Amino acid sequence: MIVYDFLYNIVFNITQSAVAGDITAMVISAALPLLFLVLPFAILAVWLERKVSAHMQDRLGPMRTGSHGWLQTIADVIKLLQKEDIVANDNDRPLFNLAPILVFSGSYLVFAALPFSSAYIGSNIDLGIIFIIAASGFVVAGILMAGWSSNNKYSLLGAMRSAAQIVSYEIPTILVILTIIMITGTTNLRTLSEMQTGYFWNWMIFGGAGLSLSKFLFIPFMIIGFVTLYISTLAEVNRTPFDIPEAESELVSGYHTEYSGMKFAMFFMAEYANMFAVSAIVSAIFFGGYQSPFGYLGNTLGLTWMVPIEQFLWFASKGIFFVLVQMWLRWTLPRLRVDQLMALCWKYLIPIAFVNLIIVGLITVL
């Protein structure tokens, strides 16, 4: 991508070596989402989460550190850095230390295939969406590992619930994504975003680009698909109303009960990275990804270098919008019971996604 080539050319001009250029460009472009998205987003989202929940409950939330408490998360990070890292005697040490690495790298892998803008995508693989689903399955192994090695009843129960939940809700996710693959005929997220270029009525939620009869027939089924996908991604990141894996009132805090200090912070960050990742996937699939809903300022002013930056801003703001909806739902809906959770997945979402798939298939053929 453009960012990659840019970095490569700089290093190549200095060192005159293609290998050095490749390596530097690769490492820097792989670190970009971590430094400019995951870390700032985690800091912003933890603060936002507290502020949103406080204001929804008619409280003030953090107010002391900085204006309206905006430094709160940074203070928390400093505190977590100084916290003692306790590994209890009964814990299975190697697995216990490996689990945060697995969980975090699993959720960071998703960022490799997200199309941040037309100028930057970590890895432009053709299997984009499928890769993202596979990488989020990676997290399950880490969570089970954390629960198992903790030697704690709450942890094990939380890990079991979490694994069962993530695994079951993967199926409606894949079924909805299949309908999109059927319409667009591509699994590459960048191509998918490019297809939704132009104005907002070209987004997949409005049936995709073009002006045919099928576009208008798609609209209701796309809306059903979007709602199904959003619910199941919500369950995949263990957010309320699907937070039984870490139900505070029964399981202390689920699979990371035994963790403290920086390892706990890693779990926490993986959770927030996941929240953004699923929101970004929803927006990339249904809401045009990095495409602006109405043209670019850069194009009207004739400054083409501005367009990728604007695209990144659109992408980030769409992601943050869906994260805000997640926070809103957290304080609106009560937690589901285990049997309700499974019933929602297997008896409602999967049949709905199924019928949706067949109808969309029929429309594409007609």
Added chain:
Amino acid sequence: MLTEFGKIFVFLLIAIIFVIALVFIAWLIRPARPTKEKLTTYECGENPEGSPWVKFNIRFYVVSLIFLIFDVEVVLLIPWALVYKNFGLGGFMVGAIFLILLGLGMAYEWRKGDLEWDRAKIIPPVVKRPVFSSDNTREEETLKSNILV
């Protein structure tokens, strides 16, 4: 020049290095004063009682089995979804038949009660007591046939 999957590997490395580096920095800064109480497993302030690795609900196993079936079937559908339009209505019908089979399997699991979280209720066979009649042999026969059913 690495392939696109090679770039993903670099992402993986960056994530792993990031976690290890942060934990290492914290290790440099943090205090370490373990006591006996800190090193016991957390159990709401009580002494931990027994092993946590107890028998877990068998439902988790059934859920993972059903997931496995569905996941394999969905993976089979992905290549079909990419190319079926090239074959027109016939191409769609092939996938639709497969999807209907999937749906039938799902309906079977549903009917069997494997999708319920609570254990499926076993309905015991009910033997209908025949209404009293003077014909004794016939009564026995109906009883037998009812049991056989």
